Amino acid sequence: MDIAVATRPVRPDDRTLFRRLWPRLSPDTVYRRFHAPLRGLPPEAVDRLVTVDHDLREAVVGLVGGEVVGVARYDRSPADPGTAEFAIVVEDAWQGVGLGRQLLVELIDLAARRGVRTLTATVQRDNDRVLSLIRRLLPGSAFTPDADVFTVASPLAPATAPTHS
Numbered sequence: 600m601d602i603a604v605a606t607r608p609v610r611p612d613d614r615t616l617f618r619r620l621w622p623r624l625s626p627d628t629v630y631r632r633f634h635a636p637l638r639g640l641p642p643e644a645v646d647r648l649v650t651v652d653h654d655l656r657e658a659v660v661g662l663v664g665g666e667v668v669g670v671a672r673y674d675r676s677p678a679d680p681g682t683a684e685f686a687i688v689v690e691d692a693w694q695g696v697g698l699g700r701q702l703l704v705e706l707i708d709l710a711a712r713r714g715v716r717t718l719t720a721t722v723q724r725d726n727d728r729v730l731s732l733i734r735r736l737l738p739g740s741a742f743t744p745d746a747d748v749f750t751v752a753s754p755l756a757p758a759t760a761p762t763h764s
């Protein structure tokens with residue numbers, strides 16, 4: 600059953616909600632998102648995650664009961680703003696009900712409207728959920744194996760109506 604969760608762009612005052620999200624992520628979810636067995640994030644890393652310019656860097660959060668339960672983000676390359684790396688995480692209790700798909704759809708739309716033409720990502724080769732999402736939402740994606748990960752490169756179609764938000 601898919602649900603619709605309230606979403607909005609991240610704000611600097613989401614710092615506290617991000618800190619509260621961390622302990623609700625299992626070690627497996629943390630590893631798949633960050634590709635390292637992190638036990639926590641230093642304050643400056645949290646600051647960077649919640650501070651974006653909504654152009655070169657963007658993040659969309661999903662909220663339930665006032666708590667952030669998922670985040671999808673992109674970082675455009677300053678040298679090549681037509682290319683952006685994306686990453687996504689949904690807290691374990693909310694996985695499998697369509698939130699990852701909802702957040703990624705919204706992020707792809709924002710990226711396309713701002714002129715991103717290629718989305719890239721690094722994903723574990725056995726990460727069936729995100730691979731399924733990428734195949735469905737980003738047709739034409741190339742998957743290059745490298746040790747236990749795929750480097751993904753996905754072409755984006757130009758958006759029909761550019762936005763300046």
Ligand SMILES: CC(C)(COP(=O)(O)OP(=O)(O)OC[C@H]1O[C@@H](n2cnc3c(N)ncnc32)[C@H](O)[C@@H]1OP(=O)(O)O)[C@@H](O)C(=O)NCCC(=O)NCCS
Nearest residue numbers: 631632686687688689694695696697698699700728729731
């Ligand atoms: C990857 C992730 C963001 C997906 O979010 P989600 O809310 O769980 O995903 P959804 O409910 O939208 O489902 C996504 C797809 O996975 C499929 N899926 C759901 N449960 C599944 C399961 N137990 N096993 C395999 N696939 C499953 C869904 O059918 C859907 O596929 P479809 O698009 O072909 O229908 C989430 O699982 C997560 O945070 N994982 C850890 C971090 C991570 O892997 N990030 C990606 C690398 S940056």
